[in-house]
Amino acid sequence: MTSRTINAKNMHYTPLNKRIKELVKTGVQEIVLENVLGQRFIANGLRGKVTIHIHGVPGGDLGMFMSGPTCIVHGNCEHAPGNTMAKGKIAIHGSAGDAVAHSMRGGKIFVRDNIGYRGGIHMKEYGDNPAVLIVGGLAQAFLGEYMAGGKIIVLGSGSDRAVDGREIGSGIHGGEIIVRGDVDEKQLGVGAITEDFGKEDLDAIKPLILEFCESFSLDPKQYLDTKYTRIVPASSRPFAGKYTWE
């Protein structure tokens, strides 16, 4: 596998991304970015099968519009990694800010630790590649707001409440949010309802849990039971019946 390293120290994001695109064009399969400090838009709109190791803290919109590559972040992330992402994977060995996976249409985002507010907002699915967001730690309020498709799983590691905030799934009209442990009725947003999580549901998410744990060398055993709450839309047509004709 051809691998290249870029020292991103003091580099502006545009030349950095230009360099990444050039390397991908020449068939490089692995790129290691050293000393990343707040550069936004890394791997933005990038295609291909490349794996990018990011050492440091990338800025906002990591992997926005990305279609195919894998980004492995050895550190924390700013807001909205995976914004409007179509294909590929982002694995974050740390925490991420607000609006993680915003409008993401396909691919996977794994966050080992915590995420901020509005995680998975307006996430979607299309074809056989639904968007998946898995959070190992905690998520804040407005998780899965406006969600239109895909899957959010919050494992809540190290806490007995994976999501403490309110307005979970506010305006949800597609997809599902699976939260480890219990979720109070009062934490749900408008349009969201809870459903029992059974053996079949566990079977459905098991491959994802295994993949997540493998990414971060975690023991999957602790997550392979049915102690989850499943949050789904009350209707796929939340606005039907709200309007009358002129």
Add this chain to the structure above:
Amino acid sequence: MSLGSIPMRYRVKIDREQCMECMRCIDNCSYGVFREENGKIHIDSRNCTVCHRCISMCPRDAIDLHERPVDYRSHPLWTPEAREDIINQARGGKIILSGMGNAKPYPVIFDRLVLDACQVTNPSIDPLREPMELRTYIGKKPKQLHITKNEAGDLELETELSPNLKLDTPIMIGHMSYGAISLNAQLSLAKAAAKVGTYMGTGEGGLHEHLHPYQNNMIVQVASGRFGVDIDYLERGAAIEIKIGQGAKPGIGGHLPGEKVCADISCTRMIPQGSDAISPAPHHDIYSIEDLAQLVRSLKEATNWEKPVFVKIAAVHNTAAIAAGIARSSADAVVIDGFRGGTGAAPKVFRDNVGIPIEAAIASVDQKLHDQGIRNKLSVIASGGIRNSADIAKAIALGADAVYIGTAALVSMGCRVCGNCYRGLCPWGIATQREDLVQRLDPEIESEHVANLINSWTLELSEIMGAAGINSIESLRSNRSRLRGYMLDEGTLEVLEVKPVGA
């Protein structure tokens, strides 16, 4: 106790002596006004939307149509509309949905502005004999040019230029999505845009593969739902437009009901079939002008800084300040959509009451950008209620670089502004996805009509400019001394920076 029925809004009549019972009215009406019983045409006037399809297709001019055949007790405040809306809402407790643009009789500022012409002291120009420059470039312009001489003695431009769109006419076609309108309607507009050397917007509905041959004349839109947006879509567009707001419904989002999301639309929007396509009111990654700048830069970064990025906002009270913020964001153009802008569907209360007229918005934005010395950083595109070439000339004189037309382009394809777009039954094949209706619209023929319209307006523009002694559209831009206000109040004249007639 029943509220009873409200009086019929329109009465359709057939002149039985004229009628040859060809039944074309029955075939053409998708709203079910006409039906055949025992060889006779029966009429249900209550289903009529005044789309005029039957009238335009009747070979004998046998159909008669009257609005409000039943009188209410006249009252200046409690109009029939006010009373009927209340009855409608008392029945269902719902929001009233409406189509097309603002339907309230606000005064039209365009109609109270008159254009200038040369007489005696300065000569007018004859566009038949003299070249008239209508070419328009949309995008950032450098503040100054640095030129050096190379060793061979040739001049070389040192200044790096920003990407611009090159238009052969200052008239573009605004964003109407596949979903809001049919694919044949979009195809007609795209073919027309390519023919006349201008651009059309995709709206937030993705880019159907049938439109790929016209992608060099298309501006792709990124709105809050992010429907159909991926890197392929962004790369195909000649420019990218971020939609923040729409003149017909400032401050709210939109949604395409699931029943309209058929296989093809699901494919271009990249959502499952039958799913509601909900565009939230805000972009969830934009909560400030700095966040907007970040989205602009993200789109530029994804497309290697090769494409102009526009930001579309609805004309509201602080539009000028917002535009000044946009000018500092790396965006190349601001689109301002006035409160008469059209829509497939909007709550009536928004369509008719929220926002400000485009005329005032353009003038205040242009002035603010000039005052701050940043007018060159941003092109200004005006839209929302442009009805003819005079409106365009006035919009440009008030400070616009170019205009978007929407409703006008649809009217050139048959639309009669009946305002029932949201029902999906458009008998002209425009605002519908019903296959038999869509087939009524032939993109070859309709693109010709749309192109004809843009060509006529372009011709008229050069005549208007020639009469004013102006031979380049750039000399008309922000040239408010060529306008006068007729019966406009002092406050409005001040905002427009236009003198009254006679002054």
